[in-house]
Amino acid sequence: MPFVKTENLRIGMMVSDDVYSKAGQLIVRKDSLLSRQMISHIKFYSIEQVNIYDGEMAMEIREAYENRNGAQTTQLERILKSEEYKVFKKDYTANVNMLQDSVSDIILRNTHVDPPSLIDETVKIFNKNQGYFSFFGMLHSMKQIDDSTFAHSVNVAMIARLIGTWSNYDEETLDLLTLAGLLHDVGKCQIPDEILMKPRKLTAQEYTFVKMHAQFGYDILKNQDLDMRVKQAALHHHERCDGTGYPFGLDITKLGDFECIIAIADVYDAMTADRCYRSGLCPFEVISFFEEEGLQKYHPRYITPFLQRIANTYLNSDVLLSNNETARIIFINERLTRPIVQLHKDNSFLNLIHNPDIYIQAII
């Protein structure tokens, strides 16, 4: 059971011993799968190293754990067994393949982008599924099947459309926003797969090259008969409202609404890429991630309602807390990651604002 230095901990590793702070407080329980929040806690308490199971051992324990807890399924598992998901998966895969073919035609044969046919399937899938509580879970699960740029682009298009819907955009603007999402990373087609798929850290030179995809994307689209906002989204989706993004370091005063919405959808989808653990993505972890990144990087008009909506979707959901107790979320506080919960064991209330050591580990 090797010790792993805190800076080398990764999401999904399994802890083989209880982790305590220097003051003797339990931070992470034995047999937990590390989440981003757990790693942040470990760092916060300046713990230098953690005991982790090696790969094979982790697999055995995970299987035994799952058999033992067979009766308790997670929300994600229920989604993946549903009929809606089967249909979604089929439609989604066909749509990603179609996008790939269309983008190849645009780049290699210089064909014109035909917005209605390009967005048609994405809009249909969105309309069929966005009402489902499980929409984000389904998008997330597709990451384990297809993590290509095209699948990412379909996800970004749908999440951007959802943000647009929440912002009361009209149908025509929603369609343009969807198109902007589908095409935002079109410039990545100019970056070789060996760099895009490289499992190890990119060299400084490679990273500089990858960052050029924003300009490449704009160059591919600039002579197309398209709304300027779609072209700008390809060029500016890595800009940040506080001026810390690339390629130009523009700030909120220079950025349009589309760029700001695509930036949020893009970060959300990229964040879900590195996790494939059983309980899926915990929405409260998403919120913490944006908070840790710095909310000033994102447009307040869009990031605030986006995170509030995510948190509110989980009102009345059952959750697993970091102390291994289960509870129901009954009130979302202004600090979104710290709701009031009601414990299943005795129906007592726990306000997570006043219990900073306890956090939500998974939606069950």
Ligand SMILES: [Fe+2]
């Ligand atoms: Fe990008």
Ligand SMILES: [Fe+2]
């Ligand atoms: Fe992207």
